[in-house]
Amino acid sequence: MTQTARGSVEIASARSETFQSIDPRTGEVVGEHPIHDAETVNSRVASTRKAQREWAELGFAGRKQHLDKWRKILAKRLDELAGVICAETGKPLDDARLELVLVLDHLHWAGANAEKVLKRRKVSSGVLMSNQVSTVEYLPFGVVGVIGPWNYPAFTPMGSIAYALAAGNGVVFKPSELTPGVGEWLVRTFAEAVPEYPVFQLITGFGETGAALCESGVDKVAFTGSTATGKRVMASCAQSLTPVLVECGGKDALIVDSDADLAAAADAAVWGAMSNAGQTCIGVERVYVVEAVAERFLEMVAERAKKLRPGAEPGAEFGPITMASQVDLIREHIDDAISGGGRAVVGGRDSVRPPFVEPVVLADVPEDSAAVAEETFGPTIVVQRVRDADEGIARANDSRYGLGGTVFSRARGMELARKLRSGMVAVNSVISFAGVPALPFGGVGDSGFGRIHGADGLREFARTQAVTRTKFKIPLNPMSFARPKSTVGTVVRLIRLMRGR
Incomplete structure (x- = not known):
């Protein structure tokens, strides 16, 4: 393998x-x-x-x-x-x-x-x-x-x-x-x-x-x-x-509601998408932002992403694509998004410089594009405009994956989080659930199962083991061939009395 x-x-x-x-x-x-x-x-x-x-x-x-x-x-x-x-x-x-x-x-x-x-x-x-x-x-x-x-x-x-x-x-x-x-x-x-x-x-x-x-x-x-x-x-x-x-x-989504702290949401989106060169199973690959704040949010994301620098030296914000063959898939996703009508707000096709990939921010990409539907696993992010947060949830859930998710909303954070079809959700933060040892970690759908x-x-x-130990004998024991003929009838009457109401 x-x-x-x-x-x-x-x-x-x-x-x-x-x-x-x-x-x-x-x-x-x-x-x-x-x-x-x-x-x-x-x-x-x-x-x-x-x-x-x-x-x-x-x-x-x-x-x-x-x-x-x-x-x-x-x-x-x-x-x-x-x-x-x-x-x-x-x-x-x-x-x-x-x-x-x-x-x-x-x-x-x-x-x-x-x-x-x-x-x-x-x-x-x-x-x-x-x-x-x-x-x-x-x-x-x-x-x-x-x-x-x-x-x-x-x-x-x-x-x-x-x-x-x-x-x-x-x-x-x-x-x-x-x-x-x-x-x-x-x-x-x-x-x-x-x-x-x-x-x-x-x-x-x-x-x-x-x-x-x-x-x-x-x-x-x-x-x-x-x-x-x-x-x-x-x-x-x-x-x-x-x-x-x-x-x-995973193909984890971030939902940005109209009342979100946009600066915090933009910072979270860029960190979630670009840290570890985007090679994070619970990283942010898709953003659904409400139309009313989309332009400002996109500007903030672009401003932050432009400052990031990949490299091998100590001062670099992130390193190379660890597995060389993944570079080709990242390039394919970027090409597909742009060819399908998406916009490269930061970077683009020329951002792929093996073994490094510079930050790429894409916007208004067709939902059936590989960059939206499939795991990219690189320092790229797709920002999509939606009518409201509920439409963002619907689009986020329209995926075969369901690992993690993120919601930025002041008023509806917990409500929106519960609607995401994912194993984990961070509200007004990103990837924070992975740092809480008491929380289970795992996904649904094609993201797997188990925790x-x-x-x-x-x-x-x-492995679970259940054990029963007899404390005392009971007068009505239906689990014996030596039971009186009336025993089961008595048990039925008793359970009807207690559990049939």
């Missing part, structure tokens, strides 16, 4: 036993890593499973203690890992550091909240089973396979890794072939912090390695990548009924 937008894994043949990771800014080789075959993958899953049993027996407090040790190492050596991220993705240092700030916060939340969310708790047994003590708890699956992306190579997979480990699972991690060094660094530092429990192991390689992980007997697979590859992962896992969590593409982060994320990596 080779990488497509957001780190999806596509089929390719691996012709050597090792492969190189490359700095996309310079083409320089920054690391060499093994291509693991199915035998190695199976071996690592087996060894992780063996270690996982003892890891689970540590209990929540014991696991938290070890995860805290790892977190302190990550915090102390944050700039070291940020350097690896920069070298493999090309993103500016501060962007990498910001990514790792989120990693630390989520790792802390997962360890601190796992017991409260997953521990055994009593539930009501109801009238018919009043002689039973009923409990539910969330037990670890066993071994979770995590297939990660390259755009946020630490933050995104750690949304699965940290929560799976806190829930008592072992993890076998396949990072993107574009960022294997980040995965190696994470696994190595975990081993430094927790040498006695090798429950977090690494596999590297291309698509064949990822496919082998899906077929290895892991108890769940968490995948981040393209919708097309997510479907292939699901098809592979379906052969063994292995459950999957799938976080795929990482928060209590939902912890439960995603645990």
Whole structure:
């Protein structure tokens, strides 16, 4: 498999036993890593499973203690890992550091909240089973396979890794072939912090390695990548009924109402669209702005976008397009938008200068254009005029994707947010939901299903077990061949009396 937008894994043949990771800014080789075959993958899953049993027996407090040790190492050596991220993705240092700030916060939340969310708790047994003590708890699956992306190579997979480990699972991690060094660094530092429990192991390689992980007997697979590859992962896992969590593409929209703070909305739109060179699954790709304020809003967006500069040097606002093949798709989307009658307000066709793409602001693009309908994954944004915010919501929802969304409105923010068909929404801010560890993260439609982060994320990596325990015998027991003939009739009369009104 080779990488497509957001780190999806596509089929390719691996012709050597090792492969190189490359700095996309310079083409320089920054690391060499093994291509693991199915035998190695199976071996690592087996060894992780063996270690996982003892890891689970540590209990929540014991696991938290070890995860805290790892977190302190990550915090102390944050700039070291940020350097690896920069070298493999090309993103500016501060962007990498910001990514790792989120990693630390989520790792802390997962360890601190796992017991409260997953521990055994009593539930009501109801009238018919009043002689039973009923409990539910969330037990670890066993071994979770995590297939990660390259755009946020630490933050995104750690949304699965940290929560799976806190829930008592072992993890076998396949990072993107574009960022294997980040995965190696994470696994190595975990081993430094927790040498006695090798429950977090690494596999590297291309698509064949990822496919082998899906077929290895892991108890769940968490995948981040393209919708097309997510479907292939699901098809592979379906052969063994292995459950999957799938976080795929997005075409996230920002709605600007007539009463919005336009300066804040313009700032959010440009950050959401251009940060990380637009290579953000929950980034802003479309804006629907109410006609009454559209011209002023567009001026503000253009003013901010014109100031941004991509590059490899420390002062650049964003870096290169990490995956070289994505440049062609970005160019195609820009061409299609302009050819269809859209306006290039900032930049245009000449903004594509591999490996960099300068900011591009497009306006009045046909809704059936690829730039509006498909994930671009570059520093581009399409601004569309609408009659009112409700029309903006309708257009935003007219998409096969449904990952994140943004609303700027003083009076109707929460109302409009609830109408968006998306897994997450930020009101009068952008992408803020990703920074809240207690909030679940995930999409609907072609953006995937399942949730990482928060209590939902912890439960995603645990299997539910319901238990009843008899406290005392009851005189009316309908679940016995020794029951009197009148028992069921008595139970029916009782339930009609209590539940038939």
